Amino acid sequence: MSLLGIIWSMIAAACGMLGLTQAFLWWHNRKRIEFPISMLMAFSAMAIPLLEMNLVFSADAAHHDRLILWMNLAVATVLVSIVWSLRAILPTTRRWAAVLITALWIVGICVNFLLPGNLTFSEVLAVEPYMTPWGEQYFIAKGTINPWKWTADITVLLIPLYAIDGAWRARKTSSFRQSRAIVWGIVLFVLIAGTQAILLDTGHYQTPYTISLAFFFVILSFTWVLAKEAVRAGKLDEQIARTLRETERLMRINMMGEVAATLAHEINQPLSAILGNAQAAEKFLARQDPDLDEIREILADIVRDDKRARDIITNLRRMLKGDSSEDQKADLESVTREVLAFMERQLAQNAISAQLHAEKNLPRVCGGPVAIQQVLLNLILNAEHAIIEANATKRVIEVRVSKKKGGCEVQVSDSGPGIAEEIREKLFEPFVTTKKLSLGMGLTVCRRIIENQGGHLTIENQTKGGACFRAWLPACTL
Amino acid sequence: MFSGLATGVHAVTETVFIIDNDHSVRRSLSRLLRSEGIRNECFESAQAYEDRDLHNGVGCVLLDINMPGMSGIELQARLLERGHNLPVVFLTGHGDVSSSVTALKRGALDYLTKPVDEADLLRAVRHALKLHRRVLADARVRNAIRARIDALTPREREVMLQLITGMPNKLVADRLQIATKTAKVHRAHVMQKMGMRSVAELVHACHLAGIEPGAEFDR
Numbered sequence: 001m002s003l004l005g006i007i008w009s010m011i012a013a014a015c016g017m018l019g020l021t022q023a024f025l026w027w028h029n030r031k032r033i034e035f036p037i038s039m040l041m042a043f044s045a046m047a048i049p050l051l052e053m054n055l056v057f058s059a060d061a062a063h064h065d066r067l068i069l070w071m072n073l074a075v076a077t078v079l080v081s082i083v084w085s086l087r088a089i090l091p092t093t094r095r096w097a098a099v100l101i102t103a104l105w106i107v108g109i110c111v112n113f114l115l116p117g118n119l120t121f122s123e124v125l126a127v128e129p130y131m132t133p134w135g136e137q138y139f140i141a142k143g144t145i146n147p148w149k150w151t152a153d154i155t156v157l158l159i160p161l162y163a164i165d166g167a168w169r170a171r172k173t174s175s176f177r178q179s180r181a182i183v184w185g186i187v188l189f190v191l192i193a194g195t196q197a198i199l200l201d202t203g204h205y206q207t208p209y210t211i212s213l214a215f216f217f218v219i220l221s222f223t224w225v226l227a228k229e230a231v232r233a234g235k236l237d238e239q240i241a242r243t244l245r246e247t248e249r250l251m252r253i254n255m256m257g258e259v260a261a262t263l264a265h266e267i268n269q270p271l272s273a274i275l276g277n278a279q280a281a282e283k284f285l286a287r288q289d290p291d292l293d294e295i296r297e298i299l300a301d302i303v304r305d306d307k308r309a310r311d312i313i314t315n316l317r318r319m320l321k322g323d324s325s326e327d328q329k330a331d332l333e334s335v336t337r338e339v340l341a342f343m344e345r346q347l348a349q350n351a352i353s354a355q356l357h358a359e360k361n362l363p364r365v366c367g368g369p370v371a372i373q374q375v376l377l378n379l380i381l382n383a384e385h386a387i388i389e390a391n392a393t394k395r396v397i398e399v400r401v402s403k404k405k406g407g408c409e410v411q412v413s414d415s416g417p418g419i420a421e422e423i424r425e426k427l428f429e430p431f432v433t434t435k436k437l438s439l440g441m442g443l444t445v446c447r448r449i450i451e452n453q454g455g456h457l458t459i460e461n462q463t464k465g466g467a468c469f470r471a472w473l474p475a476c477t478l
Numbered sequence: 479m480f481s482g483l484a485t486g487v488h489a490v491t492e493t494v495f496i497i498d499n500d501h502s503v504r505r506s507l508s509r510l511l512r513s514e515g516i517r518n519e520c521f522e523s524a525q526a527y528e529d530r531d532l533h534n535g536v537g538c539v540l541l542d543i544n545m546p547g548m549s550g551i552e553l554q555a556r557l558l559e560r561g562h563n564l565p566v567v568f569l570t571g572h573g574d575v576s577s578s579v580t581a582l583k584r585g586a587l588d589y590l591t592k593p594v595d596e597a598d599l600l601r602a603v604r605h606a607l608k609l610h611r612r613v614l615a616d617a618r619v620r621n622a623i624r625a626r627i628d629a630l631t632p633r634e635r636e637v638m639l640q641l642i643t644g645m646p647n648k649l650v651a652d653r654l655q656i657a658t659k660t661a662k663v664h665r666a667h668v669m670q671k672m673g674m675r676s677v678a679e680l681v682h683a684c685h686l687a688g689i690e691p692g693a694e695f696d697r
Contacts, residue, residue, distance in 0.1 A: 268592050274593075280513045308502075
C-alpha cells in the first residue's frame with residue numbers, strides 16, 4: 001500500500017476522532033459555543049486529507065480543478081472556525097480582526113465558486129508527475145494563478161498575528177495559560193503550511209500537498225485545551241455539589257437549633273404549671289381538713305399538662321426524624337399545617353396572621369416530609385422577615401395548597417414589599433440575598449431540595465403587592 | 479411615734495395580679511398563692527390588665543415576659559407612664575437573659591425563671607408585698623403630715639421652718655423680726671397642731687414630708 005495513502009487516511013481518521021470528541025463535549029456542555037465551532041473545524045479538516053489523497057493520485061486536469069474547488073471550501077471553513085473558536089476561548093483577541101479574516105474568506109469562496117476555475121488557479125493548464133524520495137508517483141497541477149488568491153494568502157499571515165496578539169494581551173491572565181497550546185499550534189501550522197506554500201509556489205522544491213498535516217496540529221491543540229477545561233469544569237461541578245450538600249446539612253442543624261429553642265419554651269409552660277400545681281396540692285393536703293375536690297381538680301390539671309408536654313415531644317420527634325427511605329411521600333397539607341402550627345406563636349408575637357387554604361382530596365406528593373418542612377419553614381421565615389423588615393401595616397402570610405399539573409403546589413405569599421425585579425431571578429443563586437445578616441444560601445438549598453424531589457420552586461411578585469413563592473411537587477404514584 | 483398617722487393601711491386587701499397568657503400556668507400560680515392564703519386575680523393578657531382600673535391597695539404584679547400581643551416588658555413601660563407603683567416580679571423562660579436585664583433596669587423588683595419553685599415564688603411575692611406595704615404606709619404618713627402642715631397659718635409655717643434648723647426661740651424671733659414672746663406662742667401652736675412632743679420629732683416628720691431644714695415654703 002502507498003505510504004502517502006496511509007498517512008492521509010490516518011490524519012483523516014484522527015481529525016474525525018477529534019471532531020467526535022468535540023461533539024461529545026458539546027453534548028455535555030451545550031451552552032459553550034467553542035465546542036460546536038471546534039467540531040465543525042475538525043470535521044472540515046477531515047475532508048482535506050481525503051481530497052488531497054484523491055488529488056495527488058489523479059493525472060486529470062479537470063479532476064484537479066474540481067477537487068481544488070472543494071478543498072478551498074474545506075480550508076476556508078477550518079480557518080474561519082479556528083478564528084472564532086479561538087475568540088471564544090481567548091476573549092482578548094480582536095473582534096475586528098476575526099471579522100476581517102472571515103470577510104476575506106467569504107470573498108475568496110465567492111470567487112472560488114462564481115468565477116471560472118477556482119480560487120487557486122483561474123485555469124488549470126497541466127498536471128505534472130513527480131516522485132517521492134521513496135519512489136511513489138504523485139501529480140501536481142500547474143496553471144494560471146487566480147488574481148484573487150491574495151485574499152486567501154493574506155489570512156495565512158493574519159491568523160497567527162491574530163492569535164499571538166490575543167495571547168500577548170492576555171499574557172498574565174488564566175485564559176492565556178489555558179489557551180497557549182492553541183496559540184503554539186497555530187504558529188506551528190503557519191511554519192509548516194507557510195514554508196510548504198513558499199517552496200511549492202516558487203517551484204524550488206516539489207512535495208505533495210500536506211496542509212492537512214498542519215491543520216492536524218491545530219485541531220489537536222484545540223481538543224487538548226478544551227478537553228482539559230471540560231475535565232476541570234466537571235471537577236468544579238462536583239465540588240459545588242459537595243459544598244451545597246454540606247450547606248444543606250449545616251442549615252438543617254441551624255434550623256434544628258431554632259426549633260429546639262422554640263420547643264424548650266413551649267415545654268416550659270406545662271412544666272411550670274405541673275410544678276406549681278403539685279406544690280399547691282402538697283400545701284392543701286397539709287391542711288387539717290384538706291379539700292379533696294380541689295386536690296382532684298389539681299390532679300386532672302397535672303394529667304392534662306403532662307399530656308400537653310408529651311404531645312410537644314412527639315411533634316419534636318416527628319420533625320427531627322430523618323428522611324427514612326420508606327418515608328418518601330408526603331401529605332402536603334398536613335406537612336404545611338405542622339409547620340404553621342409550629343410557627344404560630346412566633347408569628348403571633350410579631351402580630352402576623354397566617355392563613356391556610358387547602359383544597360380537598362389532595363394526592364400525596366413525592367419527597368420526604370422533613371425535607372419539605374424545611375423548605376416551608378424557610379419560606380415562611382422569609383415571608384415573616386419581609387413583613388417585619390418593611391414594617392408593613394397589613395401583616396398576613398397566606399399559604400395555599402392546591403392540585404396542579406399532576407402534582408400539588410404550595411404557595412407562600414406575604415403582604416411585604418415584594419422583591420425587586422433585578423434581583424428576583426438571581427435570588428436562587430448562592431450568596432444572593434436581600435437581608436443584611438444572611439449568607440444567601442437558604443433559597444439555593446430550598447430549590448435544590450425541591451428539584452431533587454422532581455419538583456420546582458419559583459418566585460413572582462403578586463399584582464396586589466408582596467412576594468409569592470410556589471413550590472410544586474409531582475404526585476407520588478407508588 | 480406619730481400616733482394615729484398610719485391608720486387604715488391594712489384596710490384594703492392585699493392582692494397579687496397574675497398576668498400570663500398560658501391558662502394552665504395561670505391556674506397553678508393562682509392555686510399556689512391561694513394555698514398560702516394570698517388573694518390573687520388572673521389576667522390572660524397584658525391588655526386585659528391594662529384595661530383594669532388601677533389598684534389602690536397593697537399588691538404586686540406577677541408578669542410573664544413572653545406573651546403574644548403586648549409583651550410583659552411593654553406593659554411594664556406603659557404602667558410606669560401611668561404612675562403605677564405596684565412592684566413587678568417577672569416570669570421568664572430559660573435564655574431570656576436580655577429581656578430580664580431590660581426589665582430589671584426599668585425597675586422590676588425581681589425575675590423568676592419558669593418553672594418556678596414554690597419557695598422562690600412565695601419569697602418573691604411576700605417581699606414585693608412587704609415593699610409595697612411600706613411604700614403605701616410611707617405615703618400615708620407623708621400625706622397625713624402634709625395635711626397637718628396645711629392646717630398651719632403662714633406665720634406658723636415660717637416659725638416651723640426656723641425651728642427645724644435647731645434655732646432657739648430668741649434667734650427665731652430675731653430672724654422673723656418678731657418679739658420672743660410671740661415666737662414662743664407660735665412655737666406652742668406648731669407643736670400642738672402638728673401633734674409633736676419635741677423638736678426632734680418635728681424634724682423627723684418634716685423630713686418624711688420632704689421638708690428639709692433651710693427650705694423655703696413653695697406654697
